[in-house]
Amino acid sequence: MDGRSGRRRAARAGLAAGLVALLLGGCGAGASDEGNSGAADGAAVPAEAPARGDARAGAAPEVGGPAADQAKGGGAPDLRVDQRAIIYTGTMQVRVEDVDFAAGQAVSIATAAGGFVGGDQRQSRDTDTRAELQLRVPAEKFTRVVDQLAALGKQDSREVRTEDVTEETVDLDARIASQRARVESARKLLARATTISDLVTLEGELARREADLASLEAKKRRLADLTALSTVTVAFVRADAPPAAKSEAGFLSGLRDGWHALLASLGVLLTVLGALLPWLVVLGVPLGLLFAGLRRRRRRAGPPAGPQPPVSAPQPVPAARSAP
Structure with missing residues (x-):
C-alpha cells in the first residue's frame, strides 16, 4: 500500500508540475518563441518519455528539423x-x-x-x-x-x-511543427488529469493550441495555393478602340483641366437655374403682384398720423425803458 500511495503521489506531483509548466509556457509563448514553449511542454512529462520513446523520437526531429534550423538562422535556405x-x-x-x-x-x-x-x-x-x-x-x-x-x-x-515567399514558407513550417508538438504535450497531460479543475484547465489550453495550429495551417494552405497557381x-x-488617355503633368495640363472643370461647373449651374425657373415663375409672379398692391394701398392711405409735438408758450416781450 505504501508503494502504491507513493507512486500515486509521485504521479500527482508530476502532473501538477506538468500543468504548471504547460500554463506558464502557454502564457509566455508567442509567435516568435513557439519552438521554445514546445520544448518546455515536452519537458513537462518526463515520466512518459522513457516508456514512450517512439513519441519522443517522433517529436524531436519535427521540432528541431532542418526547417526550424533554417528559421533560427534568420533566412531562407540557399535553394535553386x-x-x-x-x-x-x-x-x-x-x-x-x-x-x-x-x-x-x-x-x-x-x-x-x-x-x-x-x-x-x-x-x-x-x-x-x-x-x-x-x-x-x-x-x-x-x-x-x-x-x-x-x-x-x-x-x-x-x-x-x-x-x-520562401522565407515565409520555411517559417510557417517551423511554427507548425512546433505547435503540433505543443498540442501533443497538452493531450498527454489531459490524459493523465484526475481532477475536474485540471480537466477544465487542460481542455481550455488544448483548445487554444489547436486553434492556433489550425490558423497556421490555413496560412500555409493559402501560400501553397498562391505559389502553385x-x-x-x-x-x-x-483593334480600333481608342488608346487609353495618358496622364500628363504641367502648367498646360493644369490649365486644360481647370477650363474643363469651369465648363462643367457652368453646365451644372445652368441646369439648376433651368430647374428652378418654372418655380420662380409660378411663385414669383403672384408674390410680386401681392407686394405691388400692398405698396399702392399704403401710398393712397398717406403717411400714418403720429403724435403732435407740444406747443410751447410764447415768450414775454421785455418792456421798453424810458429815456432819462
Missing part, C-alpha cells in the same frame, strides 16, 4: 530557383478583331494548361467592347500561357510581378 516558393502575377492588354472569340480562346488556353477561370467581366458597346478575364494557371506554365495570350492579337501592355489578368479590346 525551381525550389523556391514564388508567387507570379501578370497583367496584360491585347487588341483583337473579335473580343468574344479571343476570350473563348483564352479560356481554352487556361484549361488546357491545367488552370481555370477565376473571373470573367465583359461589356459590349458600339464604341467600346471589352472582356477582362482572370485566369489561374500552374506556376510552371505561367510564361507559356502569357505568350499564348499575347499571340491572340496585338499586345498593348504586359506587366509581370513576382514575390518570393499563378494569376493572369488579361483584357481584350477591339
